[in-house]
Amino acid sequence: xxxxxxxxxxxxxxxxxxxxxxxxxxxxxxxxxxxxxxxxxxxxxxxxxxxxxxxxxxxxxxxxxxxxxxxxxxxxxxxxxxxxxxxxxxxxxxxxxxxxxxxxxxxxxxxxxxxxxxxxxxxxxxxxxxxxxxxxxxxxxxxxxxxxxxxxxxxxxxxxxxxxxxxxxxxxxxxxxxxxxxxxxxxxxxxxxxxxxxxxxxxxxxxxxxxxxxxxxxxxxxxxxxxxxxxxxxxxxxxxxxxxxxxxxxxxxxxxxxxxx
Amino acid sequence: xxxxxxxxxxxxxxxxxxxxxxxxxxxxxxxxxxxxxxxxxxxxxxxxxxxxxxxxxxxxxxxxxxxxxxxxxxxxxxxxxxxxxxxxxxxxxxxxxxxxxxxxxxxxxxxxxxxxxxxxxxxxxxxxxxxxxxxxxxxxxxxxxxxxxxxxxxxxxxxxxxxxxxxxxxxxxxxxxxxxxxxxxxxxxxxxxxxxxxxxxxxxxxxxxxxxxxxxxxxxxxxxxxxxxxxxxxxxxxxxxxxxxxxxxxxxxxxxxxxxxxxxxxxxxxxxxxxxxxxxxxxxxxxxxxxxxxxxxxxxxxxxxxxxxxxxxxxxxxxxxxxxxxxxxxxxxxxxxxxxxxxxxxxxxxxxxxxxxxxxxxxxxxxxxxxxxxxxxxxxxxxxxxxxxxxxxxxxxxxxxxxxxxxxxxxxxxxxxxxxxxxxxxxxxxxxxxxxxxxxxxxxxxxxxxxxxxxxxxxxxxxxxxxxxxxxxxxxxxxxxxxxxxxxxxxxxxxxxxxxxxxxxxxxxxxxxxxxxxxxxxxxxxxxxxxxxxxxxxxxxxxxxxxxxxx
Numbered sequence: 001x002x003x004x005x006x007x008x009x010x011x012x013x014x015x016x017x018x019x020x021x022x023x024x025x026x027x028x029x030x031x032x033x034x035x036x037x038x039x040x041x042x043x044x045x046x047x048x049x050x051x052x053x054x055x056x057x058x059x060x061x062x063x064x065x066x067x068x069x070x071x072x073x074x075x076x077x078x079x080x081x082x083x084x085x086x087x088x089x090x091x092x093x094x095x096x097x098x099x100x101x102x103x104x105x106x107x108x109x110x111x112x113x114x115x116x117x118x119x120x121x122x123x124x125x126x127x128x129x130x131x132x133x134x135x136x137x138x139x140x141x142x143x144x145x146x147x148x149x150x151x152x153x154x155x156x157x158x159x160x161x162x163x164x165x166x167x168x169x170x171x172x173x174x175x176x177x178x179x180x181x182x183x184x185x186x187x188x189x190x191x192x193x194x195x196x197x198x199x200x201x202x203x204x205x206x207x208x209x210x211x212x213x214x215x216x217x218x219x220x221x222x223x224x225x226x227x228x229x230x231x232x233x234x235x236x237x238x239x240x241x242x243x244x245x246x247x248x249x250x251x252x253x254x255x256x257x258x259x260x261x
Numbered sequence: 262x263x264x265x266x267x268x269x270x271x272x273x274x275x276x277x278x279x280x281x282x283x284x285x286x287x288x289x290x291x292x293x294x295x296x297x298x299x300x301x302x303x304x305x306x307x308x309x310x311x312x313x314x315x316x317x318x319x320x321x322x323x324x325x326x327x328x329x330x331x332x333x334x335x336x337x338x339x340x341x342x343x344x345x346x347x348x349x350x351x352x353x354x355x356x357x358x359x360x361x362x363x364x365x366x367x368x369x370x371x372x373x374x375x376x377x378x379x380x381x382x383x384x385x386x387x388x389x390x391x392x393x394x395x396x397x398x399x400x401x402x403x404x405x406x407x408x409x410x411x412x413x414x415x416x417x418x419x420x421x422x423x424x425x426x427x428x429x430x431x432x433x434x435x436x437x438x439x440x441x442x443x444x445x446x447x448x449x450x451x452x453x454x455x456x457x458x459x460x461x462x463x464x465x466x467x468x469x470x471x472x473x474x475x476x477x478x479x480x481x482x483x484x485x486x487x488x489x490x491x492x493x494x495x496x497x498x499x500x501x502x503x504x505x506x507x508x509x510x511x512x513x514x515x516x517x518x519x520x521x522x523x524x525x526x527x528x529x530x531x532x533x534x535x536x537x538x539x540x541x542x543x544x545x546x547x548x549x550x551x552x553x554x555x556x557x558x559x560x561x562x563x564x565x566x567x568x569x570x571x572x573x574x575x576x577x578x579x580x581x582x583x584x585x586x587x588x589x590x591x592x593x594x595x596x597x598x599x600x601x602x603x604x605x606x607x608x609x610x611x612x613x614x615x616x617x618x619x620x621x622x623x624x625x626x627x628x629x630x631x632x633x634x635x636x637x638x639x640x641x642x643x644x645x646x647x648x649x650x651x652x653x654x655x656x657x658x659x660x661x662x663x664x665x666x667x668x669x670x671x672x673x674x675x676x677x678x679x680x681x682x683x684x685x686x687x688x689x690x691x692x693x694x695x696x697x698x699x700x701x702x703x704x705x706x707x708x709x710x711x712x713x714x715x716x717x718x719x720x721x722x723x724x725x726x727x728x729x730x731x732x733x734x735x736x737x738x739x740x741x742x743x744x745x746x747x748x749x750x751x752x753x754x755x756x757x758x759x760x761x762x763x764x765x766x767x768x769x770x771x772x773x774x775x776x777x778x779x780x781x782x783x784x785x786x787x788x789x790x791x792x793x794x795x796x797x798x799x800x801x802x803x804x805x806x807x808x809x810x811x812x
Contacts, residue, residue: 053380053381054380054381055376055377055380055381074385074386075383075384075385076383077383078381078382078383078384079383081381083381085377085381089374089377089378090374090378091294091298091374091378093297093298093301093302094294094297094298098294098297099294102290102293102294103382105290106287106290106382106383106384107382107383108383134301
């Protein structure tokens with residue numbers, strides 16, 4: 001299964017004004033993998049995803065998605081991509097019905113089909129009765145469910161998930177994890193980025209650790225563990241990003257709390 | 262999904278978009294959902310946010326613009342030279358367009374969600390941008406027609422068909438020009454400040470717009486005085502700098518065949534300058550926005566703590582009037598919430614402005630000499646108009662239960678406040694001192710300046726009445742905690758509050774007039790008011806927990 005790369009990135013660099021966010025990334029992503037994409041805040045994770053999604057264009061380097069050059073093919077490839085953004089960007093004044101059917105039609109699914117599909121998917125998440133309510137009235141978890149449904153409704157081959165579990169209850173988390181595992185068995189590729197190391201550790205086939213615009217670790221969890229001699233992904237993360245002071249900072253924090261005014 | 266007439270008209274010219282290489286069905290979809298969202302966006306003027314009904318807020322605001330359009334129409338009816346009339350009405354139309362664009366349409370012009378949501382879908386950038394432009398054009402077209410339509414009809418009746426053709430063509434140029442001016446405004450604010458500042462500026466424009474909409478009508482009468490004064494027009498060099506002159510000149514040339522160089526140059530300017538502006542807009546301003554709109558999110562702007570004289574004064578006043586530390590915290594909290602909440606400011610500031618300005622408006626109905634005014638005010642007891650200000654100021658209190666972030670009100674439940682009256686008292690004091698007492702000083706000191714010390718005792722009486730009314734309104738309003746409700750939650754007894762406060766003010770005015778000329782009566786009246794105030798003050802804040810809960 002590992003012979004066809006779905007994404008290839010060569011020497012990807014990106015600058016915001018004078019600040020270098022990505023300092024040269026080389027990467028091959030293969031079909032059917034779940035990739036845990038991790039790194040501290042500001043490491044360049046979401047910039048990479050935004051470039052792959054065509055939201056940022058003035059990057060340097062070569063990218064191929066589904067075997068096509070990203071600088072030439074700008075629209076059609078997105079039909080095979082699903083995206084869950086970290087911040088719940090959504091047209092909140094629309095109802096779930098209006099929003100989901102709108103997206104479905106953009107993806108080229110007939111209205112009746114996408115309408116039925118959306119309703120069925122919502123009922124699996126137990127939110128079908130809100131299908132005709134405005135998204136602005138939803139709770140955080142419900143919005144997240146809508147974002148997940150919206151990213152999957154056109155059955156994409158490549159998924160970008162940015163903190164997809166935020167706000168979901170434990171049952172929904174289990175459903176989603178199961179869905180992701182099954183999708184990857186079907187040969188779908190999933191780019192999973194999150195700060196919750198336990199989840200990344202468990203679901204990813206391959207972990208990429210981004211630090212300061214570069215990939216500093218790449219491999220299965222087992223490989224990373226053997227290399228760094230640490231027990232958990234969290235500890236590996238701390239080691240590779242050069243962060244050791246969590247104990248001192250916590251002590252200091254508590255010390256300040258106890259100071260007499 | 263809802264179908265729109267404008268989309269059906271657009272369908273007729275779909276070949277045009279397809280020729281440009283635009284995916285028309287996708288563009289149509291985007292515009293359709295945008296129009297749906299427009300009908301749901303609460304405009305600056307809709308006060309009754311009734312959530313149950315699927316009301317078309319956009320249509321609602323159109324009625325208000327239409328009314329303003331009728332006012333502008335009066336310009337066209339007057340018997341002045343056409344050039345002057347057109348200058349005036351174009352000026353008003355342009356002003357209104359800009360106000361409306363900034364106040365109500367900024368969310369569309371400055372949308373950053375589009376990029377996040379649409380560009381990750383199989384939509385090419387060109388289609389998205391054209392969809393946005395068409396959407397703005399549809400919106401502008403409808404607004405412009407509502408504002409300018411009445412004038413156009415009136416002008417056509419008077420000057421014939423050629424007028425209406427010219428007028429409509431000019432409107433297109435004006436609309437384009439106004440987009441440019443508005444965008445330029447955003448451009449400079451974003452360049453000089455950050456997104457938060459821009460949101461503040463937009464908020465001020467919204468406040469200004471609703472003030473103009475309320476007070477504007479007061480000047481219609483005055484306008485006729487000006488119009489009656491038969492103006493003559495002589496060209497001057499600085500006329501070249503005035504946009505309304507450019508747009509009015511073609512009428513002189515084509516309707517009255519005045520081929521003087523003055524009008525010809527102006528007419529040429531009316532075509533060339535907007536064209537250049539639209540070009541600059543597309544070539545320079547739009548790309549700039551694309552890059553810098555993310556600034557709007559405001560993340561990472563590090564503000565320094567603001568410490569002004571007023572802040573320190575407020576803190577001092579808080580210390581004097583609130584002995585309890587939690588009460589003082591609420592005092593301060595209330596004031597900072599009102600200053601920082603844009604939505605709340607939008608509700609409160611127009612009323613405050615109106616309360617401060619209405620005495621002035623009533624005074625300057627006619628331009629008389631100062632001496633005459635002084636006499637008039639005192640003898641006709643015109644300063645009693647202050648009671649109207651009092652009524653308006655006091656009624657604002659009911660808004661402090663609302664907040665954009667009303668969900669944050671859970672903090673009250675977790676805070677270790679034993680006695681709820683502390684919360685109400687602190688909030689009430691914070692509000693009354695800053696937004697009633699401090700505001701009341703402006704018009705009242707103005708009257709004292711004009712009429713002299715002799716009305717000072719009477720102003721004190723009014724002041725005491727204001728405090729009592731504040732307490733009364735607190736007593737009858739529902740006891741939701743400050744900033745704990747959505748804006749759609751309006752007081753269910755709003756009418757009661759209005760009637761009771763009007764009744765109270767009416768009674769006070771009668772008492773005032775009755776006691777004014779009796780010696781010592783005012784003094785005794787004042788003492789009685791003071792006693793009532795202290796009695797109420799001791800009582801109204803004693804609130805059982807249940808009462809608050811049951812609301």
